[in-house]
Amino acid sequence: MVENRPWLTVLSHATVIVGVVIIAFPIWVTFVASTHDAATMMRSPLPLWPGSHMIENYKHILTEGYGEGLSRIPVIVTLTNSMVMALGVAIGKILISILASFAIVYFRFPLRMFFFWAIFVTLMLPVEVRIVPTYGVVASLGMLDSYPGLIIPLIASATATFLFRQFFLSVPDELTEAARVDGASPMRFFRDILLPMSRTSIAALFVIQFIYGWNQYLWPLLITTKESFYTIVMTVSREANVAESVPQWNLLMAMAMLAMLPPVLVVVFMQRLFVRGLVDTEK
Amino acid sequence: MEKRVTFNQRWLPYLLVGPQMAVTLVFFFWPSGEAAWQSMLVEDAFGGNSKFVWFQNFAQLFQDSAYFDSARLTVVFSALVASLGLALALLLAVMADRVIRGASIYKTFLVWPYAVAPAVAGVLWGFLFNPSVGIVTYLLQEVGVTFNYVSNGNQALFLVIVASIWNQVSYNFLFFLAGLQSIPKSLIEAAAIDGAGPGRRFWDIVFPLLSPTGFFLLVVNVIYAFIGTFGVVSALTSGGPGNATNILVYKVWNDGFRGQDLGGSSAQSVILMAVMVLLTIVQFRFIERRVNY
Numbered sequence: 001m002v003e004n005r006p007w008l009t010v011l012s013h014a015t016v017i018v019g020v021v022i023i024a025f026p027i028w029v030t031f032v033a034s035t036h037d038a039a040t041m042m043r044s045p046l047p048l049w050p051g052s053h054m055i056e057n058y059k060h061i062l063t064e065g066y067g068e069g070l071s072r073i074p075v076i077v078t079l080t081n082s083m084v085m086a087l088g089v090a091i092g093k094i095l096i097s098i099l100a101s102f103a104i105v106y107f108r109f110p111l112r113m114f115f116f117w118a119i120f121v122t123l124m125l126p127v128e129v130r131i132v133p134t135y136g137v138v139a140s141l142g143m144l145d146s147y148p149g150l151i152i153p154l155i156a157s158a159t160a161t162f163l164f165r166q167f168f169l170s171v172p173d174e175l176t177e178a179a180r181v182d183g184a185s186p187m188r189f190f191r192d193i194l195l196p197m198s199r200t201s202i203a204a205l206f207v208i209q210f211i212y213g214w215n216q217y218l219w220p221l222l223i224t225t226k227e228s229f230y231t232i233v234m235t236v237s238r239e240a241n242v243a244e245s246v247p248q249w250n251l252l253m254a255m256a257m258l259a260m261l262p263p264v265l266v267v268v269f270m271q272r273l274f275v276r277g278l279v280d281t282e283k
Numbered sequence: 284m285e286k287r288v289t290f291n292q293r294w295l296p297y298l299l300v301g302p303q304m305a306v307t308l309v310f311f312f313w314p315s316g317e318a319a320w321q322s323m324l325v326e327d328a329f330g331g332n333s334k335f336v337w338f339q340n341f342a343q344l345f346q347d348s349a350y351f352d353s354a355r356l357t358v359v360f361s362a363l364v365a366s367l368g369l370a371l372a373l374l375l376a377v378m379a380d381r382v383i384r385g386a387s388i389y390k391t392f393l394v395w396p397y398a399v400a401p402a403v404a405g406v407l408w409g410f411l412f413n414p415s416v417g418i419v420t421y422l423l424q425e426v427g428v429t430f431n432y433v434s435n436g437n438q439a440l441f442l443v444i445v446a447s448i449w450n451q452v453s454y455n456f457l458f459f460l461a462g463l464q465s466i467p468k469s470l471i472e473a474a475a476i477d478g479a480g481p482g483r484r485f486w487d488i489v490f491p492l493l494s495p496t497g498f499f500l501l502v503v504n505v506i507y508a509f510i511g512t513f514g515v516v517s518a519l520t521s522g523g524p525g526n527a528t529n530i531l532v533y534k535v536w537n538d539g540f541r542g543q544d545l546g547g548s549s550a551q552s553v554i555l556m557a558v559m560v561l562l563t564i565v566q567f568r569f570i571e572r573r574v575n576y
Contacts, residue, residue, distance in 0.1 A: 008481060012381040019375045020392045023449065026407040029418055033410070045421045096302040103299035108289050115300050122311045124563040128510050128532050129555040132539040132548050133314035133321065141309075153310040161303065169286065176288040186290040215400035217514040218536070237402040237518040240409060249410065256403055263398035268391060275394075275457055 027260070034058070034254035041249040057254045066239050066251055075255055078232040081150075082214055083262070085231055088151035089213030090206050097160035098198070102190055104161075105168040106176070123158035128218060135222050145226045154219060160205055163280050167201050168194065204277035207270050211263045232259045315556070321549035340550040349526065350534075350551070357530045360444065361508035368448040368504055369497065372455030377485065379456075380463040390460070397453040401511060405518025408446035432520065436527030439520045443528050446519060447512045455500050462496035463489065502566045509558070531555055 029048070033041060036051035061075045103109075104116050127134060134153060143149030171194065179189040220231045221238075236259045240247055267274050322340050344350050379389050396404070411419045414431040423430045432439040466489060474484045513532050516522060522529035522537055529537070535555060539548030 005481065009381065012378040013385075015378040016375060016382060016389050016393075019371075019378075020389060023396055023452065024392060026404075026411055026449070029411060030407055042416065044416045044418075046416055046418050048418070096306060099299045100303035103296040105286055106289055107292060107296035107299075109293075109296045112296070115304060118312075119303060119307060122307055124560045125311070125315065125556050126510050126559070128513050129535065129559060130311075130314050130318050130552055131536055132545065132552065133317035134310060136317060137310065137314050152306060156303075156306040156310045173286065173288045176286070176290075180288070180290070186292060186295060189290075211398055215398075215402075215514075217400060217402035217517070222540075233400045233402050236406055237514070240406045240518060241521065246415075249416065252406075253410065256406055259403050260399050263400075264395050267395050267398040271391065271394065275461075278454065278457060279461065 030253045030256055033249050034251075034257050036250050038248050038250050042246075053250065057250050058258075061251050061254050061258070066235070066248070066255060073227040073230060073235070075232065075235075075258055077228065078230050078235050079258060081220075081229060082231040082233065082259075084147055085150045085216065085220070086210050086213035086262075088147065089154050089216075090209035092151055092155035093157060093160045093209050094202055094205055096155060097157075098164050098202070101161050101164035101168055102194065105165055106186065119158050119161050121158075122156055123162070127154065131218060131222065138223055144223050145229050147229075149223050150220055150229065150231075151213075154213065154216065160209070163201060163205060164198065166280075167198060171197060200273075200276070201280065203270075204273045204280055206277075207266055207274045208277035210266060214263050318549045318552045318556070321545055322553045324546050324549075340546045341554075344547060344550050344554075352526060353529050353531055353534045356440075356526075356528075357509065357532075360440070360512075360528075360530055361505050363444050364447045364451070364508040364512070365501055365504035367444070368451050369455055369500055371448065372452050372500075373459050373493075373497075375452070376456050376459035376463055377489075380460060393456050394453045396449055397451075399450060401447075401450055401514030402518040403514075404446050404450045405443075405515040408442055408449070408515075409519050412442055434524055436524050439524055439527050443512070443516055443519055446515045447508065450515065451504065451507055451511075455504065458496055458500055459493070462493050466492050499566070502562060506559070506562050506566075509555075509562075 029046075032047060032050050034057055035054035036047060037053045037056075040047060040051060063074050063076065065072045065074045100115070100119065104112060138144060138149050138153060141149075143152070175193055176189065179193060184192070215233060216231070217233050217237065220229070221234045224230055224234075232255065236252070236256050239252055239255070323335055323337055324340075375393065379386060379393070382389065399407075409432075411417050412430060412432055414420060414433055417430075420430050430438055432442045470488055470492075471484055474488055479487065509530075510532050512530070513536070516528055516530060516533045520528045522533050531551065532555065535548055535551045538544045538551065542548070
């Protein structure tokens with residue numbers, strides 16, 4: 001602080017606190033809704049303080065599912081699907097992109113720049129803008145209603161490749177020279193030197209991509225028709241929009257809480273890695 | 284930038300880029316090519332045959348007032364989401380930067396909306412403003428405002444904008460905060476010694492130094508508003524009521540899957556892709572400039 005202006009400090013605290021309260025309000029209301037019984041949630045005004053049906057509601061959706069509308073699938077299944085998808089996307093992306101950037105940075109070969117640009121272009125077109133034809137391709141490959149269909153189309157992305165390229169370029173050449181003098185093969189160099197050095201980048205990227213994979217909505221919505229492949233984010237939104245029926249808010253909001261929980265925990269407990277991942281992937 | 288020291292191997296590098304290229308070719312180039320191709324086809328009304336019609340789908344699109352309405356809506360929507368979202372995040376970041384005690388707790392509370400899926404964010408805000416039981420609707424009713432986003436187009440748009448900003452505010456906040464913390468304290472101190480008050484210091488020193496971050500965030504936010512808000516719109520309003528929240532990215536999906544107008548939807552896809560390419564080029568141009576700042 002440059003100078004002491006008490007009123008300004010108070011104002012700063014006040015503004016931030018108001019901001020925090022407004023930002024947290026939707027989550028609080030959701031949590032409160034998930035702890036009451038169905039009857040309470042039908043009458044306006046709704047309570048603003050938690051009720052006593054929390055364990056009951058969560059147990060119900062986890063084991064029996066939401067019960068009405070489109071799916072009776074237990075939330076434990078959709079949670080598992082989301083977890084498989086998020087982990088698959090995060091690990092898949094990291095795996096294929098770290099290998100590709102290793103090739104592009106550490107080798108000279110014909111078509112190298114072509115590969116680089118081909119990967120670069122994918123950065124520009126998120127799956128939403130080419131959704132219809134991508135669906136067609138996945139359908140013709142017979143990958144609808146399958147984990148590979150949920151995961152593999154989403155691991156084509158340039159951000160991770162760029163991040164690793166950037167990082168590899170900053171690794172001193174002396175290390176490569178030393179490895180070559182010692183007669184290490186490229187893969188040995190990759191495994192014993194580059195991989196351990198990239199640990200933090202990998203972790204940061206993992207956090208970002210896990211959230212990205214978990215929060216996917218349009219893609220699972222399109223390519224899954226079997227309930228056993230539904231993810232939690234898409235079920236929450238689908239159940240909220242069942243035509244001609246009033247949602248059971250207490251159960252729906254319990255489901256929403258569970259849909260938010262894993263990525264929020266990741267962000268809160270790995271905050272440093274998360275921030276680093278965000279800043280790195282946008283560079 | 285290139286490496287001076289490299290390995291000499293003939294086949295290994297192809298093996299290494301192989302998986303990435305395979306995925307990119309199959310799930311990126313193939314569908315994009317398909318989109319370009321289908322944007323020039325018209326399907327027979329009775330199904331089955333399709334005819335090559337050059338740019339007729341595009342011509343039709345440009346004569347379609349619904350498309351222009353959607354485009355205009357997207358521009359207004361994106362402008363509002365980006366400008367209000369940035370202003371709010373900047374305010375919070377500046378205030379959080381001033382605070383010394385408790386700063387990291389505030390930060391923790393401000394970062395997590397990023398982790399909430401846009402589709403879930405849509406559901407949460409829909410619940411808050413639900414016409415029959417929503418708690419905010421109730422409070423508004425108490426002060427004499429009737430809020431029904433299911434039937435009122437402007438209110439629906441308002442709600443979609445609010446939910447979109449909420450979902451993106453932590454991202455903007457983090458980047459602004461990082462930008463603020465990288466401004467040398469000595470500059471601020473020098474200005475203070477010269478007698479500049481906090482407001483003056485902000486507008487004359489902090490704000491200009493923050494403008495690269497701001498511009499970067501502007502591009503990211505416009506891209507977010509164009510594409511990333513799909514989940515919010517889908518979960519909250521499905522483009523309605525009427526077409527009040529039918530932004531371009533939602534229209535592509537709606538026309539293609541609900542309307543079964545593959546040619547028209549593909550033409551829209553192609554246009555949207557062009558816009559995205561343009562925005563990304565702007566983003567990269569700018570980032571290169573920032574490096575040499």
